[in-house]
Amino acid sequence: MDRRRFLRYASALGAATALTTSLSACSGPASTGSNAGAGGGGGSTDTIETGISYALSTGFDPMNASGATPIAADLHVFEGLVDLDPATLEARPGLATALPVKVNATTYRATLREGATFHDGSGVTAEDVVFSFERILDEKNASLMAQFLPFLDSVKAVDARTVEFKLKYPFALFPGRVSVAKIVPKKIVEKDQKAFDALPVGSGPYRMVSATREDKIVFAAYDKYNGSHPAKAKNMIWRLVSDPAARVSAMESGRVQAIEDVPYLDADRLARKVKVESVQSFGLLFLMFNCKKKPFDDKRVRQALHYALDTEKLITTAMAGNGSAARSYLQPTHPDFHQAATVYGHDPAKAKKLLDEAGVKNLTVTLLTTDTGWVKDVAPLVKESWDAIGVKTTLSIGQASAQYAKVDGGSYTVMLAPGDPSVFGNDVDLLMRWYYSGLWPESRYGWGGTAAYKKVNSLLDKAAKATDEATRKDLWGQAVDLVADEAALYPVLHRKLPTAWNDKALKGFKPLPTTGLSLLDVSRA
Structure with a gap:
């Protein structure tokens, strides 16, 4: 755009x-x-x-x-x-x-x-x-x-x-x-x-x-x-x-x-009276970094904070198992799922090594997040993971409108937030362009204009024009690999949605x- x-x-x-x-x-x-x-x-x-x-x-x-x-x-x-x-x-x-x-x-x-x-x-x-x-x-x-x-x-x-x-x-x-x-x-x-x-x-x-x-x-x-x-x-x-x-x-x-x-904590009790089912969704809990601010302009720092997360503990403890750790930008049930070349498993040693390679010491982070119920439950565990590798973390939890006002004003470093553009459509082109084309990378996380940004959008453009499915999926896979490696905005997990009836x-x-x-x-x- x-x-x-x-x-x-x-x-x-x-x-x-x-x-x-x-x-x-x-x-x-x-x-x-x-x-x-x-x-x-x-x-x-x-x-x-x-x-x-x-x-x-x-x-x-x-x-x-x-x-x-x-x-x-x-x-x-x-x-x-x-x-x-x-x-x-x-x-x-x-x-x-x-x-x-x-x-x-x-x-x-x-x-x-x-x-x-x-x-x-x-x-x-x-x-x-x-x-x-x-x-x-x-x-x-x-x-x-x-x-x-x-x-x-x-x-x-x-x-x-x-x-x-x-x-x-x-x-x-x-x-x-x-x-x-x-x-x-x-x-x-x-x-x-x-x-x-x-x-x-x-x-x-x-x-x-x-x-x-x-x-x-x-x-x-x-x-x-x-x-x-x-x-x-x-x-x-x-x-x-x-x-x-x-x-x-x-x-x-x-x-x-x-x-x-x-609510995750009420699901088992409610299931004794009515039907309760959790469905795997595309819905993300993502980390978004202000790539215009140091040291987050260095992808090694962004990667380090992903590797530091104990996502399985987060899912088990705060979400009662209702999520799947990200292995791709897409959820594992998506028909075009492609496991990314970079998967952020819990690896504190690698996280520290990446920070050292980036020359970052005594990093202090204010983690901006929304007051959505389940996200508030997750945020303290993110802080715990980052504190464990020596990153001093302060939580800033507030209403979505107020938090995004800070984001849009550029006055933040890292944000933890949920989102789900699959309400508009489920094809990879739509899902990827929502976060990696135009408004978000240009105005919210400062990644627009980078060589990686241009490459991702070039791959999406080529896939959009491809006439055969195999070529299209290959190009989408390359784009997924690139956004995973860059980690400018990337999911921590994909949420499961519990419904009762x-x-x-x-x-x-x-x-x-x-x-x-x-x-x-x-x-x-």
Whole structure:
């Protein structure tokens, strides 16, 4: 991303903080009204109630929604031409009748599902699709989704139900990548974007009735939905319960039928009453170094602090085993997993040797981290590991917004934080560009412009244009090896996400490998 576009997107970076800090709760729309004619509250047999751990940190407009709860809600309200299966993250047709068809190396076409309508009853047209993509690509809108579509040159309506995409260059991942763009009704968005952001209108199986910050989101089934995943409950109520103990209590009492983000220490007890399952996620706990400050401009110092960590102890003690030590930028369950050439096992002797080779003695570190519950449990063990090799470590724990203000101001040395861009897509190109292209390396950890940065992005560009899978995977592997060796921003572990649900009350429920819950294809038992 060039400097001009970088500045355009700088305003969107603050919104992305919610995502990159494990989609932490900040603030959001205070309260909204109801859609005309939406269904009211239902009884126990037609309503699904859940406990959600994050408040409304952003609005719902899918062009820029980045908070955990708005993103999860949008998956029920909106459709893309292509959507990702919430549990497997595999691409499947959404509004389109099939995955986009390749016409030639740089041209694709997609056909809309016949009879699809938005929640106001208006038909979904090719014009709406073109509008949805063009507003993302318009730099004035500073859309977070634009960074995922750099290959897209133009979109046009061939007829009322057919859309044609022109690419700037061949991009083999195109059919799945278009899932980042949700289709919105042009007339409604153009009339009042702020109202749409607060109470969205889509074409999905559920329509949003109301959304109240720090309270609840209410949904009703959209009866005119004609896609493959119709609502199986008349109503849904998502109770926003950020307090872990209150969330567990709601699950135990039967007030809700499912909760996300089960506290690790409560999982075993809760499992005696309901179903509890931890799913391996891409979700990172990463170390990020300010590479503009000495001695962290020396990769040996960054590597030393990774080797010093007793990650297995950290996972066992603070996370009750719900994580896997990083052996790559990707989690071990990822379909394109490649073990990095550098794996940071616990090796205090090697850590000390690297510090000596770098000429660093009596290193003092202030470790910046967020106040996310499980991260607060991990941080003291990181300090313990670093203190053990003679690195005097002070913890600075605070709210995500305040901590990232320090990061964006350059007033930090090392940060320990969670993040998970896999909510947007699961391909390696998307996952790597989130942290290693543009905004993060240029504005947050000062790695942009280095020879290694340029090499990584060159490898990603070549992989994006590669026409065969073997070449693409080889280039991605080289990029993973390089970011592991550099350790400018690199995972300590990949988190497992524990979810609880009453399998006697819900039918078809599956825990997710990303933050949030999916009630698509789920009914009351």
